[in-house]
Amino acid sequence: MxxxxxxxxxxxxxxxxxxxxxxxxxxxxxxxxxxxxxxxxEQGADEITFxxxxxxxxxRDTTLHTVERMASEVFIPLTVGGGVRELEDIxxxxxxxxxxxxxxxxxxxxxxxxxxxxERFGSQCIVVAIDAKQVSAPSYAHANDxxxxxxxxxxxxxxxxxxxxxxxxxxxVKMVGxxxxxxxxxSMDQDGVKQGFxxxxxxxxxxxxxxxxxxxxxxxxxxxxxxxxxVGGADAVLAASIFHFGEYTVAQAKQYMAERGIExxxx
Amino acid sequence: xxTAVDVAVIDYGMGNLHSVxxxxxxxxxxxxxxxxxxxxxxxxxxxxxxxxVGAIRDCMGEVRRRGLDEVIVEVARSKPLLGICVGMxxxxxxxxxxxxxxxxxVFPDEVVFFGDAFAxxxxxxxxxxxxxxxxxxxxxxxxxxxxxxxKGIKNNARFYFVHSYFVNAxxxxxxxxxxxxxxxxxxxxxxxxxxxxxxxxxxxxxxxLQLLDNFMQWDGNYSC
Numbered sequence: 130m131x132x133x134x135x136x137x138x139x140x141x142x143x144x145x146x147x148x149x150x151x152x153x154x155x156x157x158x159x160x161x162x163x164x165x166x167x168x169x170x171e172q173g174a175d176e177i178t179f180x181x182x183x184x185x186x187x188x189r190d191t192t193l194h195t196v197e198r199m200a201s202e203v204f205i206p207l208t209v210g211g212g213v214r215e216l217e218d219i220x221x222x223x224x225x226x227x228x229x230x231x232x233x234x235x236x237x238x239x240x241x242x243x244x245x246x247x248e249r250f251g252s253q254c255i256v257v258a259i260d261a262k263q264v265s266a267p268s269y270a271h272a273n274d275x276x277x278x279x280x281x282x283x284x285x286x287x288x289x290x291x292x293x294x295x296x297x298x299x300x301x302v303k304m305v306g307x308x309x310x311x312x313x314x315x316s317m318d319q320d321g322v323k324q325g326f327x328x329x330x331x332x333x334x335x336x337x338x339x340x341x342x343x344x345x346x347x348x349x350x351x352x353x354x355x356x357x358x359x360v361g362g363a364d365a366v367l368a369a370s371i372f373h374f375g376e377y378t379v380a381q382a383k384q385y386m387a388e389r390g391i392e393x394x395x396x
Numbered sequence: 397x398x399t400a401v402d403v404a405v406i407d408y409g410m411g412n413l414h415s416v417x418x419x420x421x422x423x424x425x426x427x428x429x430x431x432x433x434x435x436x437x438x439x440x441x442x443x444x445x446x447x448x449v450g451a452i453r454d455c456m457g458e459v460r461r462r463g464l465d466e467v468i469v470e471v472a473r474s475k476p477l478l479g480i481c482v483g484m485x486x487x488x489x490x491x492x493x494x495x496x497x498x499x500x501x502v503f504p505d506e507v508v509f510f511g512d513a514f515a516x517x518x519x520x521x522x523x524x525x526x527x528x529x530x531x532x533x534x535x536x537x538x539x540x541x542x543x544x545x546x547k548g549i550k551n552n553a554r555f556y557f558v559h560s561y562f563v564n565a566x567x568x569x570x571x572x573x574x575x576x577x578x579x580x581x582x583x584x585x586x587x588x589x590x591x592x593x594x595x596x597x598x599x600x601x602x603x604x605l606q607l608l609d610n611f612m613q614w615d616g617n618y619s620c
Contacts, residue, residue, distance in 0.1 A: 131576055133534040133554060170601070175534055201418045206556060206599050226414045228558075228599060251450040253530050253558045310530055310558075341532050364528065394534040394554045396602075 133394040134358045135175035135365035136382055137208075137343060138372045140165055143182050145191040149321075149370050159373040163198045169372065170203045172379035173396040177203060178313070178343075178367060180231070181211030193225045200226020210258055210313070219246055223254065231313055233258040234286050237293055240307055247308025256343075257309040259334075260285055261297035262317045267329045275360050276329045282316075289317045298333050305338045312338060313367070316346040321370070323349025331361030343367050351377060351385040358391050401430035403612065404441035406468070406483075408433055408458040410450045416480065419598035420445070423609040435467045443611070444471045446592075448482025452507070452561070453494035455482050465500060472502045472590055476616040478608075479592030481559060484585065487592055493561050503585065505568045507561045514578055524578040530560045537583045537595070540565075541572040543618060545584075545591050545610045553603045555583070555595035562594060589616035 140147045140162050147159040159165065166177050179199070181192045189212065196209055209222045210231025219230050236243050236257055247255045262285050267277030282297035301312050314334050316327035324347055331344045344363035348354055348371055357366040371377050380396070387393040402424070405417050413431050420429045430437060438444060446468055448455050459465050471477050472487065479487050488499045491507035499507070510529045514520060534554040539546050557575070565571045565580040573584030573593070584593045591611065597604035 131536045132531070135533055173601075197414075200415050204415070204419050204422070204599060204605055205601050206558075206596075224414065226418070228415070248451075252560070253532070254449070311532065339526070339528050340530070341528055364533065 131392065133175070133392050134363075134386065135343075136354065136379055136386075136393075137176045137178050137365050137367045138169045138174050138379060139178045139180060139345070139367045139369045141180050141182050141369065142192065142195065144185070144188045145195055147373065148182070149373055162195050163202060165373070166199050166203045169379055170205055173383055173394065174205060174379045175365070175394060176206040176208065178208045178210070178231070179227075181209065183211070193221060196222060196225040196227055208256055208313075210256070214242075216245060216249055219250055223250065229254045229256050229311070231256040231258040233260065236304060237284065237286060237295065240303065243304055243307040243309055247310070252308045252310035255309050256311045256313050257301075257304040258313040258315065259297055259301060259304075260289065260315045260317050261330060262289065263327065263330070275356070276332050280329055280333075282327075282330050282333075285317060297330065298337050301334045302337050305340050309340065311341045311343065313343045313345060319347025320345075322347060323370070325349065325353040326357045326361055326363075326366075328356060328361045331357060331363050335362035335364075341365060351382050354382055355386050355389050355391060358386065359389065400440040400442055401437060402427040402441070403429050403443045403445060404438045405429065405431045405445045405447060406433065406438060406464060407431050408455065408462055408464055410448065410455050410458060410482075413447055416445060416447045416598045419605060419608055420612065423605050424612040427612060433462045433464060435463055438464070438467050438471065441475070443476040443478070443614075443616075444468075445478045445480065446483035446486065447480040448484075448486060450482060451494055452482060452485060452491045452497045452499070455486060456497055456499060459486065469500055469502060472500075475589060476611065476614050477590045478611050479590070480598070481594060481596060484592035484594055485561060485563070487590070488563060491561060502590065503568070503570060503587070505563050505582075507563055509561055510578070511560075513562075513564075517579060520578055527578045530558055531562070531577045531581075532558045534600075535575045535577065535583075535595075537573045537575050539572065540574050541586070543572050543584075543586050543591070544614050545586070545607055546572075547610050548606050549603050555593075555597065555600040555604060557583075557595045559594060586618055588618060591618075
């Protein structure tokens with residue numbers, strides 16, 4: 130199948146700066162978002178995801194300007210998430226140059242918002258972001274079984290502090306039914322700890338929905354990226370720190386995956 | 397009225413035209429890139445881009461409400477016209493999206509849903525029938541006919557797609573680019589002064605910008 134798997138560098142942006150935390154705390158500065166996006170674009174990134182983690186209103190305006198600047202320089206798809214609560218937020222982001230918006234918390238408190246957004250702007254630009262934690266472990270039958278069976282993952286909000294009682298796999302199915310065109314799936318257990326994606330969770334969600342799934346949270350090596358696709362079944366893999374701090378370029382990651390038989394867009 | 401704009405990007409109130417305009421400005425820094433819905437300016441423009449994002453019912457509804465349908469059909473007979481994504485679909489005869497919508501009928505073809513097409517096609521493997529919809533991401537485009545807009549772009553180069561409806565490459569006589577996604581889909585069609593693509597050149601990195609550059613330099617001549 131010629132459709133390529135995607136590598137998506139993720140920029141967590143706070144007040145106009147790229148930052149990267151470990152499990153949503155311990156933040157490090159990683160540069161100007163437009164500069165960072167331009168670098169990834171040159172390296173062959175397939176998309177850029179921009180997560181606005183700014184709390185203040187002034188910060189939100191900064192975000193719109195940053196998205197505008199980014200869209201003037203980087204001619205690949207751009208997904209923007211963080212604080213998307215109303216149709217007006219989506220309209221503003223799309224007008225500023227975003228191609229897709231990621232909805233997270235607002236979907237949990239008001240699932241119909243996803244349906245309204247998909248009807249108004251089209252499913253192709255509505256990404257539902259899911260932050261999940263494992264609440265019971267899958268059972269692994271063999272030593273090299275990376276997926277196991279059973280297990281349960283629950284959705285958490287507020288940076289992983291508040292459980293919602295929602296089952297992550299069931300939630301993904303429901304959101305696709307409401308019009309989500311893509312799922313951005315983050316394992317909060319793995320996020321920032323560089324031990325690889327939660328492959329069992331990724332596999333479970335990929336098997337349950339018929340829209341593209343982006344695996345996120347935990348990439349520490351190129352092998353992890355490849356596993357997300359080959360074992361987890363993800364359509365795209367998202368990573369931040371391995372690219373931000375110069376451990377690997379996107380081009381190296383793509384080359385590595387292509388050598389392992391994964392269909393990639395190589396420049 | 398002042399001089400004609402170099403390129404008019406038709407704005408009918410749907411989706412993000414910013415990136416199309418920015419990409420055109422990038423490849424043609426001196427060009428007067430205009431975005432709007434004034435039929436008089438579109439008629440006088442040297443070349444026209446008909447973009448599109450979203451559902452076809454809303455797109456066609458807005459195109460007709462703003463009186464742009466006649467202008468687009470007129471432009472399609474007279475000057476270089478580039479249709480993008482839903483803009484390409486809008487040039488077709490009819491789309492099955494939203495329970496069936498009549499389009500501008502510049503091309504006689506049908507726009508159909510991947511899910512329906514996969515279900516109907518008995519020769520597909522079960523893996524192909526389970527392909528995800530929307531078709532989203534970077535896919536290869538086979539240049540099955542030469543065209544001035546392919547200049548400098550390698551055969552089977554990858555472009556960015558995001559769509560759930562498509563035109564069948566085999567039944568469409570104007571196909572100049574084919575992409576395989578379970579079935580052969582018309583990634584690019586061309587006739588006379590019209591070129592239209594299912595993918596997003598404005599989001600397709602170097603090759604996408606090359607195609608837009610080619611469009612900005614195209615005299616509108618093509619004979620297959």
